[in-house]
Amino acid sequence: MNAQHGKESVTSSPLGGRLVEGASAGQVADTVGAIWLEIDDALHPIIGRRGMAALYNRSLSLTAAAHPWLAAGYEGTLSAVDTAALKSALASQTAAEARAGGSALFQSFHGLLTSLVGASLTDRLLHSVWKHSAGASSAQDTNS
Amino acid sequence: MNTKATIKRLATRVPGLDEVLGGGLPEFSFNLIAGQPGCGKTTLANQIMFALATPERPAIYFTVLGEPPLKMLRYQQQFDYFDSDALNRSVRFISLSDDAMTGDFDRVLKRITDEVAAHNPGLVFVDSFRSVVMAGENGGNPLGLQLFVQQLGMLMTSWQATTFLVGEYFSETDANPVFTVADGLIWLRQSVQRNSMVRQIEILKMRGQATQPGLHTFRIDKAGIRVFAPAASVASVDRTADVPVEGDRARVGVPALDTMLGGGLPRGYSLLVAGPSGSGKSILAASFLAEGVRVGETGVVAVFEQNPKRSRNPVLRDLIARGQVALIDSRQPDLCIDEIVLLILNEVRRIKASRVVLDSLSGFELALAPTFRPDFRESLLGLVTALARAGVTVLMTSELEDRYTDLRFSPYGAAFLTDAIVVQRYIEVDSRLLRVMAVVKVRASAHSNELRLYSIGEDGISVGDMLPEQEGLLGGRPTRKRIGGSPVPPGDGVPQ
Numbered sequence: 043m044n045a046q047h048g049k050e051s052v053t054s055s056p057l058g059g060r061l062v063e064g065a066s067a068g069q070v071a072d073t074v075g076a077i078w079l080e081i082d083d084a085l086h087p088i089i090g091r092r093g094m095a096a097l098y099n100r101s102l103s104l105t106a107a108a109h110p111w112l113a114a115g116y117e118g119t120l121s122a123v124d125t126a127a128l129k130s131a132l133a134s135q136t137a138a139e140a141r142a143g144g145s146a147l148f149q150s151f152h153g154l155l156t157s158l159v160g161a162s163l164t165d166r167l168l169h170s171v172w173k174h175s176a177g178a179s180s181a182q183d184t185n186s
Numbered sequence: 187m188n189t190k191a192t193i194k195r196l197a198t199r200v201p202g203l204d205e206v207l208g209g210g211l212p213e214f215s216f217n218l219i220a221g222q223p224g225c226g227k228t229t230l231a232n233q234i235m236f237a238l239a240t241p242e243r244p245a246i247y248f249t250v251l252g253e254p255p256l257k258m259l260r261y262q263q264q265f266d267y268f269d270s271d272a273l274n275r276s277v278r279f280i281s282l283s284d285d286a287m288t289g290d291f292d293r294v295l296k297r298i299t300d301e302v303a304a305h306n307p308g309l310v311f312v313d314s315f316r317s318v319v320m321a322g323e324n325g326g327n328p329l330g331l332q333l334f335v336q337q338l339g340m341l342m343t344s345w346q347a348t349t350f351l352v353g354e355y356f357s358e359t360d361a362n363p364v365f366t367v368a369d370g371l372i373w374l375r376q377s378v379q380r381n382s383m384v385r386q387i388e389i390l391k392m393r394g395q396a397t398q399p400g401l402h403t404f405r406i407d408k409a410g411i412r413v414f415a416p417a418a419s420v421a422s423v424d425r426t427a428d429v430p431v432e433g434d435r436a437r438v439g440v441p442a443l444d445t446m447l448g449g450g451l452p453r454g455y456s457l458l459v460a461g462p463s464g465s466g467k468s469i470l471a472a473s474f475l476a477e478g479v480r481v482g483e484t485g486v487v488a489v490f491e492q493n494p495k496r497s498r499n500p501v502l503r504d505l506i507a508r509g510q511v512a513l514i515d516s517r518q519p520d521l522c523i524d525e526i527v528l529l530i531l532n533e534v535r536r537i538k539a540s541r542v543v544l545d546s547l548s549g550f551e552l553a554l555a556p557t558f559r560p561d562f563r564e565s566l567l568g569l570v571t572a573l574a575r576a577g578v579t580v581l582m583t584s585e586l587e588d589r590y591t592d593l594r595f596s597p598y599g600a601a602f603l604t605d606a607i608v609v610q611r612y613i614e615v616d617s618r619l620l621r622v623m624a625v626v627k628v629r630a631s632a633h634s635n636e637l638r639l640y641s642i643g644e645d646g647i648s649v650g651d652m653l654p655e656q657e658g659l660l661g662g663r664p665t666r667k668r669i670g671g672s673p674v675p676p677g678d679g680v681p682q
Contacts, residue, residue: 089255090281097256121284159259162270 055148056172061141070140071132075125077148080171082123088167091122098123101151109143111135193394196348199237200230202413202528206387206402208395211370214346215393216339218315218364220353221374226385226406227352228253229265230374231311233410234350236267239276243308246301247279250286250294250314255279258313266409278305282312291334298338302345310342315353315364339367369393375401379556382520387413403522414524417572436541436579438470439477442649443608446625446634451606453540455629456570456580458601461610465621466642467583470608471543472502473646474581478541479510485541486533486578488514488526490549501646512537520555523565527572534578542578544569548585563603570603605629610640613659622659623649 060073078098086094099116106113115128128147132140155164165172195210204210211217211234219227231247239245249255259279262268273279285297302310335351342349351364365371371390376383385404389397404413435450438457444450451457459467475485487502505511512533516526530542544550551562558565573580582604601607607626612619624637637659639650656664 086281088259088279088281090249090283092283093254093256093281158256160263160270163259163263163273166270166273 055145055152057141057145057148065137065141067135067137067140068133070137070144071129074132074140074144074147075129077171078123078125078128081151081168084167084170086123092120095120095123097151097154101147101154102128104150104154105143105147109139109146111139112143112147195395196238198234200233200411200413202402202404202415203387203411205415206389206398206413207392208389208397211348212392212394214343214348215369216342216349216351216367217370217372218351218353218368219372219374222376223354225374225376226404226411227354227374228258228313229262229406230372230411231313231350231352232258232262233265233267235277235309235311236269236272238309238348239272241276244276244278244305245309245311246305246307247277247311247313248282248298248301249279250282250312253313255281264408278307295334295337295341299341302341302347306345307347310347310349311352312338312350313352315351335364335367365391377401377557382555382557384520384522384555384557403524405518405525414522414528417524417527417568436474436483437477437481438581439473439480440470440647440649442638442640443470443623443625443647446636446638446649447606447608447628448631448633451579451581452628452631453579454574454577455605456574456582456603457606457608458582458584458604459608459610460584460586460601461623462586462612465610465612466640466647467585467610468499468545469642469646471545471581471583472499472505475505475511475541475543476501479505483541484537484539485511485543486514486530486537486539487511487543487545488516488530488550489545490516490553509537512539516553521553522555522558523569526550527569530573531576534576540578542573542580544580544582546583546585567603606633611660612662614663615653615656622653 056077057070057073060077061070065073082091082094082098085097089097099120102112102116106116111131111134112128114131115125117124117127132144135143152164152168155167159167194213196213197204197210198207219231221227235245235247249258263270269277280301282294282297285293298310298312338349338351351368353364368391370392373388373390375386375388377386378384385406386401387404388401389399398416400416402413402415404411406412433450434453435444435447436453436455437444437450438447459470461467471487475487478485485505487506502511506513514526514529514533516529518525533539534542547566551559554562554565570580586609606628608623609626610621610623613622614620621640621642622637623640624635625633627633636652638652640647641650653659653664655667657667658664
């Protein structure tokens with residue numbers, strides 16, 4: 043079950059490949075925060091910090107439907123991405139739930155960006171972040 | 187050895203734009219793309235960028251406060267020229283909105299400088315420039331703009347970057363300092379008349395080269411922008427001297443008419459066939475193309491019928507089906523004459539055609555956007571000139587309202603534009619409506635002056651005799667010639 047979940051998230055979320063088995067909620071929170079910084083670095087030069095913050099907030103709001111505790115991660119900052127609240131919200135969950143919520147958040151962000159600029163451009167823009175994660179899990183990911 | 191600086195011209199690969207620019211964009215030039223919202227500035231900028239950017243000559247596209255970058259990426263990728271793979275390789279989008287929001291020109295300039303220094307681009311775009319100005323105005327720094335532009339211009343030239351400022355609705359009369367600094371001013375407009383909208387581009391200024399003056403129509407479709415360069419400039423680079431032709435006269439395929447023309451229509455001439463509705467103009471035009479095919483020449487026919495479903499001449503239909511005649515049946519709304527010329531010349535080039543038919547000028551006029559109609563005569567001259575330069579022989583038909591009080595050949599005064607004219611008319615003889623035709627002119631060539639009866643049958647047009655015993659034919663109601671001073675009504679059968 044766990045392995046299956048991990049494999050699924052490799053293709054759609056950058057989280058799975060970066061976490062060791064049995065990572066604590068705190069480790070999940072740190073990894074999620076680090077990945078968001080990477081995404082921000084990849085996108086804010088193109089769409090601006092405010093544009094990036096808007097997408098981040100929208101992703102949180104979309105994902106909170108399935109993981110209500112994620113709503114606490116939403117600080118309402120409009121000018122830049124701020125992951126502090128998200129990280130503390132993640133750290134207060136169980137490791138499994140933090141992992142599931144974090145993955146879902148990246149998936150909805152990916153989906154959001156895809157709906158706006160298309161799959162090929164999204165892959166192009168997020169390539170470095172997602173590739174980094176896929177590389178770490180290449181033992182599991184035999185498809186690519 | 188020539189020690190002058192050589193200005194390299196970059197081919198934008200926007201169809202028609204390089205011709206209008208006078209050979210492309212000068213490298214390291216500082217250009218302004220201006221116009222109202224929605225007139226295609228961003229599209230033009232992106233199309234130029236994707237065409238010119240290479241990994242060796244990368245481009246940076248700075249977005250300021252205008253269109254949000256996400257939206258721009260969303261819509262621009264719909265165009266064929268957009269290449270996702272180029273992103274972050276040869277093409278880099280950078281948002282300046284955070285800096286621009288402060289209203290501090292220096293900060294924006296600093297940011298641009300830093301990015302340019304970091305990435306060393308050969309092409310720089312700032313979109314939109316108006317937003318920079320507005321942000322600056324909010325900051326209350328009136329001198330800032332001029333300084334900003336001057337510094338940016340200087341900086342970019344020193345960095346050997348060809349630069350484009352994309353700006354919204356500057357008024358032309360506005361003594362905007364940007365205009366003085368810029369090497370090139372590219373103005374995009376939309377001309378709206380009734381329900382028709384025509385996009386036009388004008389190169390107001392391009393240092394160091396002769397551009398095509400005036401407004402040039404362009405379209406935006408899936409492939410991006412297509413500019414229709416003036417007909418004459420297109421044709422001059424498109425000589426079709428290699429078109430295979432036989433003899434120095436193009437026969438029209440009606441033997442008696444060919445004789446009347448002095449042995450056919452001289453090659454490269456344009457013939458106007460004028461006549462009332464139903465007089466057989468289109469049949470003559472089809473015969474002209476069929477005769478060409480018979481002797482191994484191909485042709486192009488442009489039809490401007492209001493009803494595309496109307497069954498076409500069967501001869502012509504077969505020629506089109508066999509690919510010996512190319513059909514241009516433009517249903518595009520709001521045509522401009524340069525676009526038609528381009529369509530025709532493309533087909534002429536494609537099938538190496540030597541004969542072109544325009545059927546009819548009346549339909550053509552209606553197909554044009556209203557904004558071009560007042561200039562129809564000039565446009566027609568441009569069209570005839572362009573086709574003549576391309577070396578093709580042209581037949582045009584013109585609907586002529588039958589007025590028996592005057593002898594007219596074309597409602598457009600197009601008669602003087604053409605090298606040859608054939609006029610067709612109805613006359614009434616013996617309670618019958620008969621048709622007559624005559625060759626009115628063939629420039630620099632002997633031709634018949636006979637007014638001949640003709641009929642239209644299964645095999646097309648057959649030309650008959652003159653009516654020497656009748657006079658006043660052009661009045662539509664001829665009378666028998668007078669014998670002994672008293673007029674005899676036609677059909678009396680009095681032997682002469």
